[in-house]
Amino acid sequence: xxxxxxxxxxxxxxxxxxxxxxxxxxxxxxxxxxxxxxxxxxxxxxxxxxxxxxxxxxxxxxxxxxxxxxxxxxxxxxxxxxxxxxxxxxxxxxxxxxxxxxxxxxxxxxxxxxxxxxxxxxxxxxxxxxxxxxxxxxxxxxxxxxxxxxxxxxxxxxxxxxxxxxxxxxxxxxxxxxxxxxxxxxxxxxxxxxxxxxxxxxxxxxxxxxxxxxxxxxxxxxxxxxxxxxxxxxxxxxxxxxxxxxxxxxxxxxxxxxxxxxxxxxxxxxxxxxxxxxxxxxxxxxxxxxxxxxxxxxxxxxxxxxxxxxxxxxxxxxxxxxxxxxxxxxxxxxxxxxxxxxxxxxxxxxxxxxxxxxxxxxxxxxxx
Amino acid sequence: xxxxxxxxxxxxxxxxxxxxxxxxxxxxxxxxxxxxxxxxxxxxxxxxxxxxxxxxxxxxxxxxxxxxxxxxxxxxxxxxxxxxxxxxxxxxxxxxxxxxxxxxxxxxxxxxxxxxxxxxxxxxxxxxxxxxxxxxxxxxxxxxxxxxxxxxxxxxxxxxxxxxxxxxxxxxxxxxxxxxxxxxxxxxxxxxxxxxxxxxxxxxxxxx
Numbered sequence: 001x002x003x004x005x006x007x008x009x010x011x012x013x014x015x016x017x018x019x020x021x022x023x024x025x026x027x028x029x030x031x032x033x034x035x036x037x038x039x040x041x042x043x044x045x046x047x048x049x050x051x052x053x054x055x056x057x058x059x060x061x062x063x064x065x066x067x068x069x070x071x072x073x074x075x076x077x078x079x080x081x082x083x084x085x086x087x088x089x090x091x092x093x094x095x096x097x098x099x100x101x102x103x104x105x106x107x108x109x110x111x112x113x114x115x116x117x118x119x120x121x122x123x124x125x126x127x128x129x130x131x132x133x134x135x136x137x138x139x140x141x142x143x144x145x146x147x148x149x150x151x152x153x154x155x156x157x158x159x160x161x162x163x164x165x166x167x168x169x170x171x172x173x174x175x176x177x178x179x180x181x182x183x184x185x186x187x188x189x190x191x192x193x194x195x196x197x198x199x200x201x202x203x204x205x206x207x208x209x210x211x212x213x214x215x216x217x218x219x220x221x222x223x224x225x226x227x228x229x230x231x232x233x234x235x236x237x238x239x240x241x242x243x244x245x246x247x248x249x250x251x252x253x254x255x256x257x258x259x260x261x262x263x264x265x266x267x268x269x270x271x272x273x274x275x276x277x278x279x280x281x282x283x284x285x286x287x288x289x290x291x292x293x294x295x296x297x298x299x300x301x302x303x304x305x306x307x308x309x310x311x312x313x314x315x316x317x318x319x320x321x322x323x324x325x326x327x328x329x330x331x332x333x334x335x336x337x338x339x340x341x342x343x344x345x346x347x348x349x350x351x352x353x354x355x356x357x358x359x360x361x362x363x364x365x366x367x368x
Numbered sequence: 369x370x371x372x373x374x375x376x377x378x379x380x381x382x383x384x385x386x387x388x389x390x391x392x393x394x395x396x397x398x399x400x401x402x403x404x405x406x407x408x409x410x411x412x413x414x415x416x417x418x419x420x421x422x423x424x425x426x427x428x429x430x431x432x433x434x435x436x437x438x439x440x441x442x443x444x445x446x447x448x449x450x451x452x453x454x455x456x457x458x459x460x461x462x463x464x465x466x467x468x469x470x471x472x473x474x475x476x477x478x479x480x481x482x483x484x485x486x487x488x489x490x491x492x493x494x495x496x497x498x499x500x501x502x503x504x505x506x507x508x509x510x511x512x513x514x515x516x517x518x519x520x521x522x523x524x525x526x527x528x529x530x531x532x533x534x535x536x537x538x539x540x541x542x543x544x545x546x547x548x549x550x551x552x553x554x555x556x557x558x559x560x561x562x563x564x565x566x567x568x569x570x571x572x573x574x575x576x
Contacts, residue, residue, distance in 0.1 A: 005539070005546035015550040022547070022565065026557045034495065038393060041498025045394025048501055070491060076394040264401055264435050264506030315401075315435060 030127060030140050035068030035095070039129070040136060042076035042097070047134045050080045055107055057118065058129040059092040062140075065127050067095045074098065092126070115144055162240045165261040168320070171238050172357055175231065179362050188226055188326065189364040190218050190278050201283040216364045217328040219277040221286055227324045228256050228271045235259065235269075255305060261317075268309075268319040270302045274334055274359075275326030294323055294334040296342070299356065303343075306350035318353055325359040333359045375427045378483070379445035382407065384454060384474045385487050386494065387464040393498045397461035400446055401436055402502055405509040408437040410493045411529060412514055416540045417559045423529060424486050430527045432518040436509045437527060496564060511570050513539040540566060 005011050015022070030036055039060065046052075060068075074097045085091055088102035108114035114130075122128040122139035130137040138145055163171050178184050190198070192212065199211040206214070220226065235241065241259040257269040272294055279286035302321050309316050323334050335356035343351055369377075386406055390398055398406075411425040430437040446462065449455045454474075456465045466474070477484035497505055509515060513535040518527050528534070544562050548554050557565075 005542045006549060008546070011546055012550045015547055019551050023551065023556060026561045032561070034491075037495040037498065041393040041495060044498070044501060048503075049394060049396060070389060070392050073392055075391070077396065258434075260435075260506065260510065262503040262506065263399055264405075264510070266435055314433070 025145075028140065028145075030062055030066060031145065033066040034070070035065045036127070038068050038070055038073055039065060039097070039127075040138070042073065042079075043129055043131060043136045046076040046080045047131060047136065049077055052080070052131065053133055054131075055089075055133075056085070056131045057090040057107065057121070058131065059090065059121070059126040060094070060129075061126050063125075064093075064095040068097075069095070072096055119144055162238060164240055165259065165267060168239065168267070169357065171235065172322070172360070174238065175234050176358075176360050178234070179360060180365075182366055182368065184230075185362050185364060186368050187230070188219055188223055188324075188362055189216065189367065190220055190282075192367045194278075194282065195367060198278070198283070202285075212367060214328075216367045217275060217326055218285070219273070219275055219326050221278055221280045221282070223273055223275075223277050223324075223326070224271065227273055231269070231271060231322065232257050265317045266314060267317055268302075268305065270298065270305065270319065270321050271324070272298045272321065273324040273326060275324075275328070275362075290327075291331070291334045294321075295338045298323070299335070299338060299354075300347070302354055303347045303350050306353060307346060310350065316353060318355060319350075321354070321356045323356075323359045324362050326362045326364075330361075335359075375441060376445055376448060378427065379441050380449055380454070381474060381483060382486060382490065383442070383445055383449060384464065384466075384471070386490055387455065387462065388471065388475060389491055389494050390502070391464060393494065395498075395502050397458060397463040398502060399461040400443075400457075402505050403446070403462065404430075404438050404442050405436050405505045406490070406493065406497065407439065407442060408509060408515070409497075409505070409512065410490055412512060412534075412536045413493065413540075413563060414489060415529065415534070416537055416563065424482060424489065431525070432515060432527060434519065436506060437515055492560065496560075496567060499564075500567070508567065508570060512536055543569070 025031055043058065072095070076097065079085060079093070079097050079099075082099055084099045084102040087104065089105050089107055090103040091099050092101045094100050108117050118128045118130055118139045119142050123142040128139040130139070195212045195215055195218070196208060198215065198218075199206070199208050204211050235257070239259065240262055255268055256271040259267045259269070261267065272289070274289045274291065274294060276288045277286040278284075298321055302319050306316060306319050321335070325331075325334065338356065340348075340351065383403060386403060387398060407425065407428055408430055411423060411428055411430075414423055414425060428439050428441060430439045432438075446455070446457075450457055454464075454466050456463050464471075475487075477487055497508070500508075510519075514527060514529070517535045518525075540562065543566050544559075547557060547562070547565075551557075
């Protein structure tokens with residue numbers, strides 16, 4: 001977030017470019033009226049609360065809309081349930097949002113034509129609201145006012161294409177697929193030239209080709225950072241979440257990723273890996289993590305985090321354990337044999353909010 | 369009346385008003401966190417529009433929590449309202465459980481100017497938020513500069529609204545100054561319009 005606005009040249013020029021739109025909006029009595037804001041917010045909530053995938057026009061006269069009062073207006077959800085709203089494409093309402101007329105009429109299919117048609121409609125003394133799926137666009141006195149000075153419809157659509165947090169498992173499946181792509185997986189493993197120099201450094205008696213094949217699974221030093229950052233980036237692009245970042249607990253233990261959904265509810269992701277990495281000097285083999293580091297160690301660690309946050313009164317919806325599997329051999333999932341019966345009562349209390357996702361297999365098919 | 373009790377009743381009135389106003393714009397139930405966030409935003413933004421006046425929501429004290437700012441009096445009030453069966457708590461959120469005369473009595477502010485002023489301000493904030501929907505209230509809150517400053521400092525202390533260094537006020541002033549620098553005549557842009565433009569700006573940052 002940018003906080004120093006008055007010295008930010010990009011922001012200043014953005015305002016300059018939008019000057020007419022900004023001044024137009026600020027001096028528009030209809031758009032600035034409380035009545036308009038009530039109708040706009042009500043229609044928007046109505047579309048969100050009810051399954052609506054079509055398009056409809058709602059007309060309200062300029063004089064009525066500025067007289068809409070929050071204490072007098074009807075429930076917008078009842079308006080949605082009204083048969084006249086359901087069966088017709090164009091409805092006219094009064095200041096209480098009672099339907100005063102309704103018309104069955106095919107709305108223009110072409111966007112340019114529709115824009116022209118609704119602009120014309122709004123020249124006759126009515127404010128025209130176009131309900132289009134979950135969007136509310138509007139036209140006042142022949143002008144399309146639907147676009148805010150600061151965001152475009154394309155941006156909104158892009159945001160809407162992202163998946164809901166409840167579809168996180170699906171997003172992980174997509175991520176697993178993406179890891180088969182050379183560009184995706186090569187960043188985790190040491191490169192071909194490094195493998196060849198390692199062959200010398202380890203004084204291997206093997207043929208270089210054989211050594212490369214036998215050691216291509218070697219991860220770069222400290223791969224946990226790369227795994228975590230790569231996953232975090234993927235989730236940011238594919239999930240409707242507000243923040244994806246690290247969080248330090250009081251004892252300085254670090255939660256790898258925590259996500260806020262649209263309502264601010266929290267989901268944690270603990271990232272682990274199994275396989276072998278190269279030493280930080282690059283000349284010898286480094287750390288090896290095996291199934292035991294996951295089952296039970298990582299399970300218990302994630303449950304500890306849940307307990308600690310629960311004690312702090314945080315409402316954690318789910319904690320996921322994600323394991324990148326870069327082992328040389330194709331082995332069973334690291335969580336396959338986890339024995340729940342060994343959990344103590346405190347761990348069981350938190351286990352219901354815990355989920356071990358299927359291992360994310362990463363293979364260095366073609367070292368580069 | 370005991371000060372704590374008076375503040376609890378004021379909070380009860382505020383929450384019933386917020387739930388009723390939100391219902392009017394189609395928010396059928398509101399999550400408890402959203403109530404905390406709406407009142408937090410109302411308090412923090414009040415001083416921008418009413419710079420020289422004391423904050424009408426001074427009895428709300430917030431601390432930072434990773435799910436947003438939390439005020440203990442709001443939590444107490446929700447328990448009290450539920451025990452009186454004025455609201456019901458469901459999985460999807462808090463729902464208003466009273467109507468007609470009982471509701472009118474609670475909302476009545478004809479003899480209480482402070483209450484009326486608060487209601488007026490909550491209505492403006494809810495209508496501002498209504499443009500984006502309840503699910504965006506959280507995004508606004510966690511992008512609030514004062515809250516961000518507190519959470520980044522990992523501070524368990526109460527959020528200081530009255531501080532002359534209040535980060536949100538500084539940011540909003542800087543935002544307003546940027547408009548004054550770029551546009552020759554800003555006399556038609558009210559402080560509330562600046563708030564609306566600021567919300568638009570925050571929203572565009574979130575979705576990009």
